[in-house]
Amino acid sequence: MTDQGSGSGAPMIALSGVAKAFGSKRVLAGVDLSVARGESLVIIGGSGTGKSVTLKCVLGLIVPDAGRILVDGQDAVAARGRAREAMLDKFGMLFQGGALFDSMLVWENVAFRLLRGQNRLGRAEARETAIEKLKRVGLTAETADLFPAELSGGMQKRVGLARAIATTPEIIFFDEPTTGLDPIMADVINDLIREIVVEMGATAMTITHDMTSVRKIADRVAMLHEGVIQWAGPVGEIDTTENPYVHQFVNGLPDGPIAAVR
Numbered sequence: 263m264t265d266q267g268s269g270s271g272a273p274m275i276a277l278s279g280v281a282k283a284f285g286s287k288r289v290l291a292g293v294d295l296s297v298a299r300g301e302s303l304v305i306i307g308g309s310g311t312g313k314s315v316t317l318k319c320v321l322g323l324i325v326p327d328a329g330r331i332l333v334d335g336q337d338a339v340a341a342r343g344r345a346r347e348a349m350l351d352k353f354g355m356l357f358q359g360g361a362l363f364d365s366m367l368v369w370e371n372v373a374f375r376l377l378r379g380q381n382r383l384g385r386a387e388a389r390e391t392a393i394e395k396l397k398r399v400g401l402t403a404e405t406a407d408l409f410p411a412e413l414s415g416g417m418q419k420r421v422g423l424a425r426a427i428a429t430t431p432e433i434i435f436f437d438e439p440t441t442g443l444d445p446i447m448a449d450v451i452n453d454l455i456r457e458i459v460v461e462m463g464a465t466a467m468t469i470t471h472d473m474t475s476v477r478k479i480a481d482r483v484a485m486l487h488e489g490v491i492q493w494a495g496p497v498g499e500i501d502t503t504e505n506p507y508v509h510q511f512v513n514g515l516p517d518g519p520i521a522a523v524r
């Protein structure tokens with residue numbers, strides 16, 4: 263299926279024919295996917311279908327065996343040195359486990375990228391920006407001088423979100439943003455993600471199994487299975503599409519084209 267994204271103009275992220283195998287294991291078998299500027303795309307699919315591998319290919323952490331990936335019109339696979347740094351500067355990322363550095367204070371975690379690189383800020387300015395971002399995600403200024411271990415899981419997730427938006431990135435990736443949170447906290451994080459993405463006008467790409475997240479965060483949804491995008495469309499169509507993969511996944515049905523492993 264060729265996916266052109268929903269917006270007009272050049273997409274912010276465009277994958278075409280992206281393939282990747284690890285040894286004899288073929289994970290991606292020709293992924294075609296576009297994300298329009300300012301759009302929030304959520305990739306769904308079962309465990310081990312290659313959602314993380316897809317994100318890693320866009321970030322250049324995994325080099326695909328075939329295919330093309332353009333980020334803001336630039337070849338993301340070939341980018342090296344300065345060009346690659348400039349490309350990565352466009353991204354913010356919320357990692358699955360929060361992935362905070364235990365030995366750094368909360369504000370230093372948030373300001374991690376502000377304190378490094380060519381355009382780095384002085385500590386006072388970086389701290390000020392970090393506190394502003396912490397407030398944006400609902401944490402107080404006092405949180406800044408705690409260590410991550412002193413925070414609850416939900417608070418750590420907020421810190422991860424503050425870090426993801428610290429540089430006001432054009433593109434934000436969310437890897438399983440609600441994993442490990444109770445349903446109420448998950449809902450709070452989903453709302454916060456949606457609000458922030460809209461307010462920043464950022465392009466967002468999220469991977470999740472959580473259908474509540476999908477409904478809250480997505481403008482568009484893409485379903486990855488057996489190495490290809492089986493379906494992509496507006497979030498409002500996930501309940502009505504006749505695509506058998508989406509129907510089975512969204513409704514959690516044991517019978518259908520997706521083999522249930524017991």
Ligand SMILES: Nc1ncnc2c1ncn2[C@@H]1O[C@H](COP(=O)(O)OP(=O)(O)OP(=O)(O)O)[C@@H](O)[C@H]1O
Nearest residue numbers: 284289307308309310311312313314315316469471
């Ligand atoms: N660096 C790697 N080396 C070898 N195999 C890998 C590597 N990265 C991923 N894989 C394999 O690729 C497959 C897809 O993994 P991936 O993490 O992308 O799945 P996923 O869809 O994100 O799953 P989950 O939802 O469980 O996180 C898995 O079988 C995994 O073992």
